[in-house]
Amino acid sequence: MTLTAANTAIVLDSTADFTEEARRFPNWRVVPLYVRFGDESYRDYVDLGPDQFYARLRIATATPTTSQPTPGDFLATYEGLAGHYDRIFSLHISARLSGTFESATSAGALLGGDRVRTIDTETASAAVAMLALAIQRRLDAGTTDDEVDALVARYKAGHGLLFTVDTLEFLQRGGRIGRARAMAGTLLNVKPILSIREGEVVPVKRVRGSQKALAEIVDELAEATQDTPTLRIGIAHAEAADRAAALEAMTRAERPQAQIEVVTSLGAVVGAHAGPGTVGFFWFDDA
Numbered sequence: 001m002t003l004t005a006a007n008t009a010i011v012l013d014s015t016a017d018f019t020e021e022a023r024r025f026p027n028w029r030v031v032p033l034y035v036r037f038g039d040e041s042y043r044d045y046v047d048l049g050p051d052q053f054y055a056r057l058r059i060a061t062a063t064p065t066t067s068q069p070t071p072g073d074f075l076a077t078y079e080g081l082a083g084h085y086d087r088i089f090s091l092h093i094s095a096r097l098s099g100t101f102e103s104a105t106s107a108g109a110l111l112g113g114d115r116v117r118t119i120d121t122e123t124a125s126a127a128v129a130m131l132a133l134a135i136q137r138r139l140d141a142g143t144t145d146d147e148v149d150a151l152v153a154r155y156k157a158g159h160g161l162l163f164t165v166d167t168l169e170f171l172q173r174g175g176r177i178g179r180a181r182a183m184a185g186t187l188l189n190v191k192p193i194l195s196i197r198e199g200e201v202v203p204v205k206r207v208r209g210s211q212k213a214l215a216e217i218v219d220e221l222a223e224a225t226q227d228t229p230t231l232r233i234g235i236a237h238a239e240a241a242d243r244a245a246a247l248e249a250m251t252r253a254e255r256p257q258a259q260i261e262v263v264t265s266l267g268a269v270v271g272a273h274a275g276p277g278t279v280g281f282f283w284f285d286d287a
Contacts, residue, residue, distance in 0.1 A: 001086070003148070005139040009085040010132050011077060013069065013100050014044040015093040017236050017264045018129035025136060027085065029077050033100065034067045035268040044269045053268035054239045054276055063170075066269045068100040074107030078116055088116045089148065091132050095120045096199030117145075122156055122199045125270050126234035126262045127282045131155050133232070133261060134286050159284040160224055162204060164191050164213040166277030171201060193217065210243060217281050218250045225285060227255045234262035234282035238271045243279050251281075258283075 001007075005027050012018060014032040022028045032043040035053065037060055042048035048056070057064065074090070081088055090108065095101040101120045108116030121128050134155065135148055165171065191213040193204045204220075207213050225231055233251060237244035248260060262282070266274060274280075 001144070003087055003139055003143050003145065005136065007085055008087040008089065008139050009081045010135060010139075011074075011081070011088060011090040011104075012128060012132055013092050013104070014267055015098065015100070015124055015270050016091070016128040016132065017125045017267050017270060018132075018262065019045040019267070021129075021262070021264070027139075028132070028136075029081065031069045031073055031077050031104075033069055033098075033269045035272055036065045036067070038062060042268065044267050048268050050238075050265040050267050050271065053271060057271075057276065064268075064272045066272050068098050068103050071103045071106040071110065074104045075110050078107055078111045082111065082115060086115065087145075089132075089135060090116055090118045091121055091128055091135075092118065093124045093128060094122045094196065094199035096122075097124060097196075097201075119152055120199075121152075123159070123161055123196050125266060125280055125282070126236045126264055127159060127161050127196075129262055129264075130159070130232055130234050130282055130284055134284065137286070155284060159282065160221065161195050161280070161282050162193055162217050162220055163195070163274070163278060163280035164193050164210070164217070165275055166191075167275055168192060170273055170275030211246075214243060214247050214250060214279070217247065218254050221251065221281070221283060222254055225255065225258075225283060227257045228285065228287070229257050229259065230287040231255060231258035231283060231285045233258050233260045234264075234280075235260065236262070236264045236266050236270075236280040236282075238266040238274055238278040239276040240279050241265075243277075247279060247281060 009027045019030045092101040105118045192206045
């Protein structure tokens with residue numbers, strides 16, 4: 001079967017941090033995760049946007065918690081799409097970081113048949129959105145299941161993801177710190193540079209100062225890529241718009257032919273685990 005944007009839908013969860021932009025694609029849907037402050041529960045990006053979340057976080061007396069969508073949440077979305085689309089690709093945050101993929105897979109089974117194909121992207125945030133955009137480009141041209149499978153495998157093997165945080169405290173609180181716990185307790189103003197590999201947060205290096213961290217990220221990009229129009233880049237931040245803008249400018253100087261296709265704020269769920277001041281950087285050469 002030839003898959004196109006007319007017969008194939010894409011479903012993301014809200015940790016892709018791409019909800020506003022996703023509205024420009026009629027065949028896309030976003031299923032929100034939940035963030036909870038005490039007894040109050042909010043749907044990520046629906047009831048609580050990034051600005052509202054960080055304002056609330058500043059005055060919160062307890063750490064917010066997060067939870068994945070239920071299978072019922074996903075099933076409602078899939079059922080709404082099933083009358084219009086023959087295939088649904090459902091892309092999700094790493095199954096090692098969240099139970100979201102499991103919920104989506106359960107919902108796909110409840111729908112029945114093989115209409116829903118759930119994908120554990122093994123990554124997070126804008127990296128998920130960038131894979132979805134790569135699939136959408138193929139749908140626009142006409143593609144097949146096998147071609148999408150090959151793309152997903154190449155993406156998992158070849159995409160880049162680096163991020164720096166102001167503190168490891170939020171990753172520790174949320175239990176998402178992985179091997180990066182070895183960096184905990186570092187000296188004041190030492191900034192960790194982290195990645196997600198095989199679904200786990202891992203340490204890359206540590207440097208002194210935020211500006212040095214951004215420079216190291218661009219150096220990593222330069223070492224890993226060539227300056228071509230097929231190079232796609234994403235940037236995400238948590239209340240760090242100035243640093244995100246600086247990183248964007250440095251990237252344009254280093255890779256002027258690349259396309260910066262995603263610049264976004266981290267939503268409440270990812271922000272609750274990464275913390276304010278986080279800057280994420282993502283790339284993929286979709287040659």
